Amino acid sequence: MAVGADHGGFALKERLAAELRDRGHAVTDCGTHSTESADYPDFAHAVARHVADGSCDVGIVVDGAGIGSAMTANKVPGIRAATCWDVSSAQNSREHNHANVLSLGAGLLGENLALQVVYAWLATPWGGERHARRVNKITEYEGRYLRGQR
Numbered sequence: 001m002a003v004g005a006d007h008g009g010f011a012l013k014e015r016l017a018a019e020l021r022d023r024g025h026a027v028t029d030c031g032t033h034s035t036e037s038a039d040y041p042d043f044a045h046a047v048a049r050h051v052a053d054g055s056c057d058v059g060i061v062v063d064g065a066g067i068g069s070a071m072t073a074n075k076v077p078g079i080r081a082a083t084c085w086d087v088s089s090a091q092n093s094r095e096h097n098h099a100n101v102l103s104l105g106a107g108l109l110g111e112n113l114a115l116q117v118v119y120a121w122l123a124t125p126w127g128g129e130r131h132a133r134r135v136n137k138i139t140e141y142e143g144r145y146l147r148g149q150r
């Protein structure tokens with residue numbers, strides 16, 4: 001998986017990457033690498049590109065609120081980024097929305113809750129069935145804009 005964060009998400013991203021590596025996950029760290037002020041679009045975009053091109057299966061982006069990074073990641077075709085604040089929203093985003101990028105707000109979640117959210121998100125399977133029809137529509141609407149249509 002790919003992970004990335006701005007300065008506000010740096011500490012949580014470091015903790016998540018270490019925990020996930022301990023659990024055997026391959027983690028590609030897209031930065032940032034310090035608490036020096038950094039722009040979340042750069043890191044969210046880097047994570048989204050890794051997921052969209054298939055070099056990573058999923059991504060996790062962390063900033064202060066988890067909002068700007070999700071907005072950025074969702075500009076990359078093929079990305080379905082979801083900001084999640086708790087286990088329920090994490091499970092919903094996977095089962096119903098087939099999210100492939102998880103966005104977290106380090107200023108809103110403590111580290112322990114963030115870890116619970118990440119593990120729930122990773123463990124929840126895609127539901128398919130009726131949800132597939134709706135996610136296919138997301139992809140279809142995205143494709144219209146890529147083709148210059150509306």
Ligand SMILES: O=C[C@H](O)[C@H](O)[C@H](O)COP(=O)(O)O
Binds near residue numbers: 009040066
């Ligand atoms: O959605 C955006 C994120 O919360 C950013 O982490 C935030 O805007 C950064 O703001 P600041 O530079 O004041 O830490």
